[in-house]
Amino acid sequence: xxxxxxxxxxINKKTILKGVNLTIKPGELHAIMGPNGSGKSTxxxxxxxxNGYEISGEVNYRGKSLNNISVDERAQKGIxxxxxxxxxxxxxxxxxxxxxxxxxxxxxxxxxxLDTLAFLKLVKEKSSELGIDEKILSRQLNVxxxxxxxxxxxxxxxxxxxxxxxxxxxxxSGLDIDALKIVAKGVNSSRNNEKSFLVxxxxxxxxxxxxxxxVHVLSDGKIIKTGCGGLAEELEKxxxxxxx
Amino acid sequence: MHNFEIDSxxxxxxxxxxxxxxxxxxxxxxxFKATGFPNKRFEDWKFSDFKDIVDKNFKELDTKxxxxxxxxxDLLRDFEHNYILxxxxxxxxxxxxxxDKNKITINSYDKSxxxxxxxxxLVCLNHALAENGYSLEIDKGYKxxxxxxxxxxxxxxxxxxxxxxxxxxxxxxxxxLHVIEYTINESKSKFINxxxxxxxxxxxxxxxxLFIQSNKSDGFFHKFLKNKLxxxxxxxxxxxxxxxxxxxxxxxxxxxxxxxxxxxxxxxFLNENEHQEIKTLINHLAPNCKSxxxxxxxxxxxxxxxxxxxxxxxxxxxxxxxYQLSKALLxxxxxxxxxxxELEIYADDVKCSHGSTSGxxxxxxxxxxxxxxxxxxxxxxxxxxxxxxxxxxxxxNPKIKKFIESMLEKQINEH
Numbered sequence: 250x251x252x253x254x255x256x257x258x259x260i261n262k263k264t265i266l267k268g269v270n271l272t273i274k275p276g277e278l279h280a281i282m283g284p285n286g287s288g289k290s291t292x293x294x295x296x297x298x299x300n301g302y303e304i305s306g307e308v309n310y311r312g313k314s315l316n317n318i319s320v321d322e323r324a325q326k327g328i329x330x331x332x333x334x335x336x337x338x339x340x341x342x343x344x345x346x347x348x349x350x351x352x353x354x355x356x357x358x359x360x361x362x363l364d365t366l367a368f369l370k371l372v373k374e375k376s377s378e379l380g381i382d383e384k385i386l387s388r389q390l391n392v393x394x395x396x397x398x399x400x401x402x403x404x405x406x407x408x409x410x411x412x413x414x415x416x417x418x419x420x421x422s423g424l425d426i427d428a429l430k431i432v433a434k435g436v437n438s439s440r441n442n443e444k445s446f447l448v449x450x451x452x453x454x455x456x457x458x459x460x461x462x463x464v465h466v467l468s469d470g471k472i473i474k475t476g477c478g479g480l481a482e483e484l485e486k487x488x489x490x491x492x493x
Numbered sequence: 494m495h496n497f498e499i500d501s502x503x504x505x506x507x508x509x510x511x512x513x514x515x516x517x518x519x520x521x522x523x524x525f526k527a528t529g530f531p532n533k534r535f536e537d538w539k540f541s542d543f544k545d546i547v548d549k550n551f552k553e554l555d556t557k558x559x560x561x562x563x564x565x566x567d568l569l570r571d572f573e574h575n576y577i578l579x580x581x582x583x584x585x586x587x588x589x590x591x592x593d594k595n596k597i598t599i600n601s602y603d604k605s606x607x608x609x610x611x612x613x614x615l616v617c618l619n620h621a622l623a624e625n626g627y628s629l630e631i632d633k634g635y636k637x638x639x640x641x642x643x644x645x646x647x648x649x650x651x652x653x654x655x656x657x658x659x660x661x662x663x664x665x666x667x668x669x670l671h672v673i674e675y676t677i678n679e680s681k682s683k684f685i686n687x688x689x690x691x692x693x694x695x696x697x698x699x700x701x702x703l704f705i706q707s708n709k710s711d712g713f714f715h716k717f718l719k720n721k722l723x724x725x726x727x728x729x730x731x732x733x734x735x736x737x738x739x740x741x742x743x744x745x746x747x748x749x750x751x752x753x754x755x756x757x758x759x760x761x762f763l764n765e766n767e768h769q770e771i772k773t774l775i776n777h778l779a780p781n782c783k784s785x786x787x788x789x790x791x792x793x794x795x796x797x798x799x800x801x802x803x804x805x806x807x808x809x810x811x812x813x814x815x816y817q818l819s820k821a822l823l824x825x826x827x828x829x830x831x832x833x834x835e836l837e838i839y840a841d842d843v844k845c846s847h848g849s850t851s852g853x854x855x856x857x858x859x860x861x862x863x864x865x866x867x868x869x870x871x872x873x874x875x876x877x878x879x880x881x882x883x884x885x886x887x888x889x890n891p892k893i894k895k896f897i898e899s900m901l902e903k904q905i906n907e908h
Contacts, residue, residue, distance in 0.1 A: 297860075297864050298863075298864075299860050319868075319869075320864055321864075321866055321868045321872075324863065324864050324865055324866035325866045329864070332861065332864075335861070336858050338858055338861070338876070339882075340879030340880060340881070340883060341876075341878070341882075346875070349867060349871070350866050353866045353867055353868070353871070354866040357866070410865065410866070
């Protein structure tokens with residue numbers, strides 16, 4: 250699904266990623282943990298195709314290089330990024346936005362666009378599956394949403410857009426236990442042997458609900474340790490310092 | 494442009510004119526001639542040098558009368574409405590089939606000469622030469638059932654003309670009127686339209702007006718709007734007049750009695766060398782009045798936007814609540830937005846505030862939308878629509894709202 254070889258990324262002449270290697274196969278869920286400033290969010294941004302980074306190394310998605318592939322094309326090809334801080338977009342209705350988004354992805358795949366009725370049915374289905382109040386969707390995109398509502402909205406978008414590779418950038422930060430369970434449910438109910446996940450987190454508590462196949466520790470722009478789910482528990486006890 | 498001479502014999506040609514009116518006109522013509530078109534040395538024109546604009550765009554200009562005619566006009570089908578049809582500013586016809594016609598008086602322009610000397614040369618020019626326009630009066634206690642559309646049609650044969658029009662609307666006690674001024678430009682050549690309009694709101698009356706163009710044009714527009722608001726009256730002006738080469742709206746609102754409320758709201762998408770200015774002067778002359786101004790501009794391709802907003806609060810106008818906000822979104826480096834807020838306050842128990850921001854499209858927001866599969870162009874358009882949308886929310890009638898939304902969308906999509 251995703252193959253990262255010696256990925257280096259710098260912004261404003263500061264090198265953040267210093268040679269990341271990572272391979273995610275279809276059906277796998279990888280977690281990335283690491284201290285503040287280790288480059289976790291940069292990795293998520295670079296994978297989404299965000300402008301402003303100087304990049305070297307290779308990133309291949311489903312066997313093809315992502316070099317020069319724009320942000321929107323990556324999304325159309327099935328890469329989804331759930332933001333750590335979802336942006337507030339005043340004046341844009343959430344439902345209309347998700348519909349436009351879904352239809353531009355469907356269109357790029359040569360699929361028929363969904364009409365409003367079919368779309369609303371899909372929204373109802375997915376939001377009740379996650380236990381999300383669909384009322385928030387008639388409001389302006391993320392405007393006045395609580396931290397939890399914003400994150401739930403990201404997960405709902407993930408469910409509706411149905412990507413192949415989902416990258417969750419600290420989606421669990423700032424969530425209460427109920428919201429955390431909704432996020433976990435969103436991920437678990439999407440898992441199958443075709444879809445892959447890259448879950449970036451600070452804490453082990455999300456990984457109690459989402460069982461990762463692999464846990465990586467990112468520190469100072471490099472993956473310094475890889476293990477199974479048990480690694481997260483170990484880190485929770487010992488912290489990152491001992492690893493260095 | 495050289496040698497723009499206004500023929501004072503034109504005043505002689507005006508029929509049925511009293512000696513007083515004639516001397517009023519001649520005096521105003523002299524005022525105009527003393528300065529000519531206002532240039533940037535006039536404080537009120539510092540961001541819109543009208544003389545320079547005229548020089549650059551017109552080789553010749555005249556103020557001679559045009560007598561145009563049209564066979565038929567395509568009325569809007571989007572919502573039911575009454576209408577007035579203006580042909581180059583001249584009252585052509587009207588239709589009030591949805592209303593009690595006994596309550597409505599419509600005439601050609603108001604001949605009164607009860608005006609103070611204006612510092613605005615274009616107002617003087619208008620006072621000297623205007624002989625077209627309309628005058629509308631609504632009787633006491635009458636609320637319109639349907640909106641009134643003022644079709645403001647400019648014909649093909651007005652090349653290099655200056656059209657001076659004078660309009661007046663009077664809404665008597667407890668009456669209510671909603672107006673959409675809909676400008677249609679058939680003219681493919683350059684012309685100037687110079688309008689003086691006064692609106693009088695009597696006690697407990699309400700007036701809402703909305704400006705919009707049907708299409709782009711090479712018209713150069715100046716309108717001076719004088720509004721007088723009495724006890725408990727309410728005025729709302731929604732400005733969506735994108736698509737004109739030049740447009741300056743100079744709005745003066747006198748809140749002369751208590752609890753009157755004035756709202757001036759604008760959402761403009763300026764493109765391709767367009768230049769628009771909104772200048773306001775809100776005079777709080779009585780206690781407990783409220784004024785609210787919100788001006789939003791999106792600027793693209795060499796366009797220029799200006800907002801000069803002044804709030805004046807007289808010493809007796811305690812408990813005034815006055816607010817103004819200007820927000821500009823600049824899409825290109827070659828665009829320009831100027832904002833000049835002014836507060837002049839002589840009362841000590843008031844709430845007055847102003848704010849002004851201008852900036853580019855937020856790249857983080859753009860990135861967020863693009864990660865959901867929308868391309869850069871569609872994401873940008875979505876952000877522009879979002880930026881202007883809160884002004885559209887002031888339109889309560891769903892059909893009219895839809896109509897305005899689709900007009901605005903058309904302008905944004907043409908970008």
